[in-house]
Amino acid sequence: MLIEIDTDDHRSGIPPESPLLIEVGRALHDGGMVLTGVLTHAGASYQCSTPEALAAMAEQERAGCVRAAERLRAAGLPCPVVSVGSTPTALSARRLDGVTEVRAGVYVFMDLVMCNIGVCGTGDVALSVLTSVIGHQLDKGWVLVDAGWMAMSRDRGTQAQACDYGYGQVCDDTGRVLPGWVMSGANQEHGILSFDPTLGRGATPPADLAAAFPVGRRLRLLPPHACATAAQFGGYTVLQADGGIADWPRWNHW
Amino acid sequence: MLIEIDTDDHRSGIPPESPLLIEVGRALHDGGMVLTGVLTHAGASYQCSTPEALAAMAEQERAGCVRAAERLRAAGLPCPVVSVGSTPTALSARRLDGVTEVRAGVYVFMDLVMCNIGVCGTGDVALSVLTSVIGHQLDKGWVLVDAGWMAMSRDRGTQAQACDYGYGQVCDDTGRVLPGWVMSGANQEHGILSFDPTLGRGATPPADLAAAFPVGRRLRLLPPHACATAAQFGGYTVLQADGGIADWPRWNHW
Numbered sequence: 001m002l003i004e005i006d007t008d009d010h011r012s013g014i015p016p017e018s019p020l021l022i023e024v025g026r027a028l029h030d031g032g033m034v035l036t037g038v039l040t041h042a043g044a045s046y047q048c049s050t051p052e053a054l055a056a057m058a059e060q061e062r063a064g065c066v067r068a069a070e071r072l073r074a075a076g077l078p079c080p081v082v083s084v085g086s087t088p089t090a091l092s093a094r095r096l097d098g099v100t101e102v103r104a105g106v107y108v109f110m111d112l113v114m115c116n117i118g119v120c121g122t123g124d125v126a127l128s129v130l131t132s133v134i135g136h137q138l139d140k141g142w143v144l145v146d147a148g149w150m151a152m153s154r155d156r157g158t159q160a161q162a163c164d165y166g167y168g169q170v171c172d173d174t175g176r177v178l179p180g181w182v183m184s185g186a187n188q189e190h191g192i193l194s195f196d197p198t199l200g201r202g203a204t205p206p207a208d209l210a211a212a213f214p215v216g217r218r219l220r221l222l223p224p225h226a227c228a229t230a231a232q233f234g235g236y237t238v239l240q241a242d243g244g245i246a247d248w249p250r251w252n253h254w
Numbered sequence: 255m256l257i258e259i260d261t262d263d264h265r266s267g268i269p270p271e272s273p274l275l276i277e278v279g280r281a282l283h284d285g286g287m288v289l290t291g292v293l294t295h296a297g298a299s300y301q302c303s304t305p306e307a308l309a310a311m312a313e314q315e316r317a318g319c320v321r322a323a324e325r326l327r328a329a330g331l332p333c334p335v336v337s338v339g340s341t342p343t344a345l346s347a348r349r350l351d352g353v354t355e356v357r358a359g360v361y362v363f364m365d366l367v368m369c370n371i372g373v374c375g376t377g378d379v380a381l382s383v384l385t386s387v388i389g390h391q392l393d394k395g396w397v398l399v400d401a402g403w404m405a406m407s408r409d410r411g412t413q414a415q416a417c418d419y420g421y422g423q424v425c426d427d428t429g430r431v432l433p434g435w436v437m438s439g440a441n442q443e444h445g446i447l448s449f450d451p452t453l454g455r456g457a458t459p460p461a462d463l464a465a466a467f468p469v470g471r472r473l474r475l476l477p478p479h480a481c482a483t484a485a486q487f488g489g490y491t492v493l494q495a496d497g498g499i500a501d502w503p504r505w506n507h508w
Binding site: 150153154188 | 410
């Protein structure tokens, strides 16, 4: 059993200096549980966006979790595992003294939230949803696709960040970003793509939308939040290094 | 093949009076497709909240779809099916002349969005997520549960409505509403329950939060949007009229 440590006052756990920590550790240990250590997740790192702030949060996470482990050990309790990790801190830590495990999830795929936080670029995002153009609303500047929030999830993770990608960044079928094109709206099975000049890097929308995005054209969508998008599917279609395709099932609960 | 008709300028389809309608119908029919009719979905009904507005939207949906069918038939094209439906209009239509099919989805379970629109009450919501209390943040007034957005979805459907239930309305384990208690925050696997006095109908939060919501207490959460919540799961656990339990698998794509 691991005791959750609260290193950033973001959600849950016991603060490293709390008297409750020793009390809980002793109750578990004396009650016959196998006390294996402490874990934390610095969720507050998602609000950081500079390398300095990220490194400081990683150190706060590390120091708090190691301090909790030291207090348990000083009280004569076992604490072999010291587990830290969120994707932003896992990639920003300058030291990991005393840590035995780093847990991070999103870093497997990366996503647009992580691009905004600054720990990756759009070219690093390995998870995308393949979709097809199914129609247009030309007077609204809309391209309609057959992927709505059932495909991308309802997660609008970049909404409060510097760049708001809506429900996803639109790419061509090879995964090359189409600057300014985002999924700005989502119904259950329909996605609405539109052009956002603030994300367009100087690009302009095509004069003939229907010609640029003909019905049947395949596109790829990069997710704001890879966890939420992946959870909408029962598995992954994996492009392997040798060009082959593999099917990876996923276990979809928690 | 059905032609989608745009009866509310909300998303997609061909407007009932558009010359394109006959052109598309003829192209399909002459090209060898089996033209079976027209369908529409008045998604704009989700912005209605009075019986009068709902009935007017239902009539707009019906009249537009029937008109499109009449135009196709007048042009000598087959159009046996006239399919309409969104949950708010399906329950608000005062006449259905000319309609052969009503499609609606949420009405199977109902949800908090439908409560706000006014077509059901919380007692009619048949889908809920069972969860357990796993902790507290007493100084913040938080009760933590083991259902986050992986259980409820990221859908915050009531956010722009009159009553904002966050990620869900909290009920006791029998499904009785606990007035004012909502899931106000959601992490991937953690839900944050807190008391909102504006939804409390005069109730006040308990003086001793940990005693009222002890760790292990089971609660039920009503979803803002039943479709999105159901899509997070591979199946339903169904309470049958005779008290027995059945497992219904679901097909999770579109």
